[in-house]
Every structure is written in C-alpha cells, then in structure tokens.
Amino acid sequence: MSKPFVVPASARSWVPVTADSHFPIQNLPFGLAAPKGRSASVVVAIGDQCLDLTVLGEAGLLSEEDFPILDSFIELDREALYALREVVFGLLLEDNRTLRDNKKLCERALFPQNHARLQVPIPPPSFVDFYSGIHHASNVGKMFRPDQPPLLPNYRHLPVAYNGRASSVVRSGTPIVRPKGQQLLPGAESPVFEPTRELDFELELGVYVSHGQEMGKRITCSGAEDHLLGLVLVNDWSARDVQRWEYQPLGPFLAKSFATTVSPWIVTLDALSLFRVEGCVQDPPVLPHLRRHGSQHFDIVLEVWLQTSKAKRPQLISTSNTSHLYWSPSQQLAHMTSNGCPVEFGDLYASGTISGPEKGQEGSLLELTVRGKEPLTIAETSETRTFLEDGDTLTLTGYCQGEGYRVGFGQCLGQVSPAV
Numbered sequence: 426m427s428k429p430f431v432v433p434a435s436a437r438s439w440v441p442v443t444a445d446s447h448f449p450i451q452n453l454p455f456g457l458a459a460p461k462g463r464s465a466s467v468v469v470a471i472g473d474q475c476l477d478l479t480v481l482g483e484a485g486l487l488s489e490e491d492f493p494i495l496d497s498f499i500e501l502d503r504e505a506l507y508a509l510r511e512v513v514f515g516l517l518l519e520d521n522r523t524l525r526d527n528k529k530l531c532e533r534a535l536f537p538q539n540h541a542r543l544q545v546p547i548p549p550p551s552f553v554d555f556y557s558g559i560h561h562a563s564n565v566g567k568m569f570r571p572d573q574p575p576l577l578p579n580y581r582h583l584p585v586a587y588n589g590r591a592s593s594v595v596r597s598g599t600p601i602v603r604p605k606g607q608q609l610l611p612g613a614e615s616p617v618f619e620p621t622r623e624l625d626f627e628l629e630l631g632v633y634v635s636h637g638q639e640m641g642k643r644i645t646c647s648g649a650e651d652h653l654l655g656l657v658l659v660n661d662w663s664a665r666d667v668q669r670w671e672y673q674p675l676g677p678f679l680a681k682s683f684a685t686t687v688s689p690w691i692v693t694l695d696a697l698s699l700f701r702v703e704g705c706v707q708d709p710p711v712l713p714h715l716r717r718h719g720s721q722h723f724d725i726v727l728e729v730w731l732q733t734s735k736a737k738r739p740q741l742i743s744t745s746n747t748s749h750l751y752w753s754p755s756q757q758l759a760h761m762t763s764n765g766c767p768v769e770f771g772d773l774y775a776s777g778t779i780s781g782p783e784k785g786q787e788g789s790l791l792e793l794t795v796r797g798k799e800p801l802t803i804a805e806t807s808e809t810r811t812f813l814e815d816g817d818t819l820t821l822t823g824y825c826q827g828e829g830y831r832v833g834f835g836q837c838l839g840q841v842s843p844a845v
Contacts, residue, residue: 429695430511438517439525440535442472447824447833450517453510454690454834455655458541465544467495469513470690470835475541476513481536486516497545503635503654504768507695543689545596546657547633548819549773552594552685553761554661556585557732559705559751561778564792582711583671584752584760586777589661590682594773597689597837603844604683606667616670620844623665623797624813626789628729628821629784630747630776631687632754640767647718649755652768655691656723656754658821658837659775662686665791665812687773688821688837696832700724700825705751708834714763723754725834727779727823729788734816735806742801745781745788747823752776782826815843 438450448454448470458466466479478495481487487495492509494500501509516524524530543574556562559580566575579585603624605618635654638644644652661681668680706720725747732739752760757774778788787793790812794800797811813819818840824833 429698430507430514431513431695431698432514434830437519438471439519439521440471440474440517444829445831446472447831447835448472449830449832450514451827452634452692452693452832453513453517453545454689454696455498455506455510456541456689457544457546457781459544460536460540460542465496466502467498468541469510470538471517473538474535475538476517477536478509478513480530480578481516481524484530484534498771501540503651506635506654507693510693510695510794522816543596545594545687545688546691547632547771547773549591549594549771550769551772552589552591552775553586553772554589554681554775554777555752555757556777557752557757558779558788559778560749560782560786561780561788561792562648562788564780564787568791568796581707581709581751583715584757586757586761587676589685593682593771594687597686597835597839599684599686599839599841600842601662601684601686602678602842604664604667605844606664606679607670608666609670621664621667622812624841625663625665625790626729626819626821627661627663627778628727628745628780629659629661629778630639630725630750630754631657632757632774633657633691634758634768634770634772634774637768637772638762641765643762643765646715646759648754649758650694650721652758653694653754656697656834658688658823658834659693660686660819660821660837661775661778662838662839668681673837680822684839685775686837686839688834690835692832692834697723697725697825699827700832702748704748704753707751715756715759717753717756721755722750723747723825725823725825730820730822731801731803731810732818732820733803733806733808733810733814735808737801738805739818739820740803740805743785743787743793745763745779745786747776747779749779749781750776813841815841817841
C-alpha cells in the first residue's frame with residue numbers, strides 16, 4: 426500500500442467552504458451524479474458544490490491515459506482513485522489559477538450539490554451485512570435472551586454476517602415503501618400477512634471493495650486495506666416483527682431485503698488517515714488470521730436525526746461513533762475470504778449496527794425504545810415513536826472533527842411511504 430496522501434489542516438480551496446461543511450479540501454470524496462440534462466459522471470464534493478471530472482478530462486486537466494473513463498468507477502481502482510484525488514486537490518488549492526481563473530470552465534465543471542441527482546456511488550454486485558457492533562449485539566441479546574449470556578459463544582471469535590440483497594441497495598433520498606410480511610401477532614397461533622408495524626433503522630458504516638480476489642485465495646488482515654476503495658454510511662432498514670417470525674433457523678431474509686440506503690459519497694481512507702484509532706480491546710485474543718495490524722478503526726462521530734411529517738425540523742435522537750465496532754473492515758474482509766470465497770470490485774460490506782455503551786448512543790429504535798417499551802418523544806410536536814411511522818424521515822450523518830475542519834459523509838436519508 427502506498428503512503429497515504431494527507432491534506433494539511435491549513436490547506437484551503439478557492440471554492441468557498443464553511444467551517445462546518447463535511448466537504449473541505451481535506452476530504453474530497455467521490456460520488457456519481459446525473460444532473461438534469463447531463464449524463465452520469467464521477468464527481469468530487471467541495472463545499473456545497475460538485476466538481477465534474479468528465480468536464481475536467483475533456484478540458485485536458487486530467488490525463489486520459491491515467492484516468493480513461495470518468496462516467497463510472499469501473500476503471501478506477503484504489504490506486505487510480507487515490508491518485509485522482511491528489512490531482513484534484515492541486516486544482517482546487519487556493520493559489521492554483523489553472524481552473525480558478527478559467528470562468529467558463531468553472532461554470533461547466535462546478536454545480537450545486539442540490540442539483541446533482543446523486544446516485545448510488547457503485548451499484549454493488551454483492552452486499553454483505555456484518556454484526557460487528559458489540560454494544561448492539563449485547564443489547565439485542567439481553568432483550569431476546571434475558572436468561573442467557575447476551576453474546577453468543579462465537580461473537581468474540583469471528584465477525585458474524587449474512588448475505589443481503591444487492592438489488593435493494595438504493596441511493597440516499599429514495600422513498601422507503603413500508604414492506605409487508607408474515608408476522609405472528611402476540612397471542613396468535615397462526616401468522617398474518619400485513620404491513621410491518623415495527624419498521625426500524627440501523628446505523629451502519631459501509632466499505633466498498635476496490636479490487637477483488639479470485640476463488641480459492643484469501644485476503645490477509647494485514648493486506649486487506651489494499652482492497653478497500655472507501656467508506657460510506659449505510660441504513661439497513663429492518664422490519665422487526667417480520668424478522669422475529671422468520672429468522673430461525675437461517676437468519677434474516679425478507680425483513681432486511683426490501684431496502685438498504687447508502688450515502689452518496691465515497692470517503693477515501695487517505696482522507697481518514699489522521700482519525701485512526703485502536704478500537705475495542707478484543708478479549709479473548711482472536712485467531713492469528715484475524716488479528717489486527719495497526720489502527721484499523723476510525724474516530725467517526727455518527728448522528729441519527731428523525732423528522733415526523735408534523736414537525737418542521739428534525740430531532741437528534743442518537744449519537745454514536747464507529748470506534749465502538751468490535752471488528753474492523755479489514756477483519757471483516759479477511760474473514761469473508763478466509764475460506765477462499767471470491768470477492769469483486771464494487772462489493773459492499775456493511776458493519777452492522779453501531780451502538781455505543783451509553784444511553785442515547787443506540788443505533789436502532791429497537792434499542793432506543795427498549796423494544797417499544799420506552800417510546801421516544803418528539804419535543805416539537807409531543808408525538809411519540811416506538812418504531813417508524815409513515816411520513817417519518819430518518820437521516821444518518823457522520824464526520825471526523827479535525828483542527829478547524831471536518832471530514833464528513835453527508836447524509837444518508839430515507840422517508841417512509843405507506844405500504845402498497
């Protein structure tokens with residue numbers, strides 16, 4: 426792995442950027458935008474603007490030989506993408522006149538993010554959801570197995586996961602249609618088929634694979650980051666009542682496959698280099714092939730905001746941090762391939778729900794309301810919530826706090842629509 430390109434805290438762009446923006450020149454995440462009247466293109470976020478890399482390529486400011494295709498990420502592996510970020514940094518630096526003083530080119534290349542029609546950055550060929558948030562796993566275990574240890578025996582030895590539905594991964598802002606499913610209502614002997622009454626969110630971190638590994642070979646924990654393109658936020662929407670009825674003996678199925686929302690910006694590991702942390706102590710020590718090498722976790726502040734249809738503004742309902750994950754993305758990928766399972770470019774792996782150890786740090790309504798027994802109150806309207814209702818908008822966001830700047834992910838948002 427090449428040495429990370431870290432932008433100094435003192436660096437500034439000629440594009441205006443506010444102090445609380447998620448997208449200063451220290452970040453420069455990549456997305457896929459299709460603004461009205463234009464074809465899709467790889468873009469970089471700077472302040473509240475998108476920088477169209479196809480336009481820069483056509484103007485000769487990006488090398489066609491080094492970066493041949495800029496309407497998708499297909500030809501941009503990790504090394505190419507990270508090199509591209511460094512070139513874009515140079516063009517956006519405040520004293521670089523090449524792009525700054527070319528007003529006509531700036532008018533074509535820069536456009537507001539709220540006009541961008543941001544897409545799923547990379548439609549994943551496969552999606553795997555892990556269960557690496559130890560506090561979430563403990564909370565759920567206490568609720569559902571009160572007379573047993575909260576963590577199952579395997580939890581501290583391997584990253585538990587299930588294979589999800591890549592076809593249901595959607596962009597931020599996509600309406601979430603309330604799913605129907607089989608449920609066994611309290612006191613009933615037979616199930617019913619009806620809209621879920623317990624629609625929930627799950628606060629997660631996602632990682633995209635840069636280049637894969639063929640069948641029969643494995644990726645080591647020490648070399649896993651060479652295969653990671655970057656990180657996004659993930660909301661793994663869940664129908665708890667459907668899940669409760671269907672999950673035994675093979676785990677989640679229809680309760681999870683109706684929608685998974687991802688944030689639009691891929692934040693590179695280079696941009697997160699200054700925010701690495703050790704993560705949870707792993708006790709007992711894990712087997713050699715899963716042992717961490719260096720600081721593989723990140724200090725990313727996570728927030729969950731809920732706005733009802735009656736409220737004029739969203740309310741912060743939870744704050745957590747990715748440092749609470751028990752298993753790192755590198756350990757997840759090493760485990761994924763430890764049996765020789767092949768992985769591909771664009772595979773998306775989510776962390777599992779990231780809850781903290783304190784009250785108010787829970788990553789799902791299941792935990793926040795203690796399985797519906799302690800409803801949340803919306804201060805503005807005095808409404809209460811145990812699970813999500815039609816018209817509710819749920820927004821995840823996250824950022825690392827630097828010295829006078831933030832490296833953030835933007836929003837991962839979905840509004841609940843009535844069942845069809």
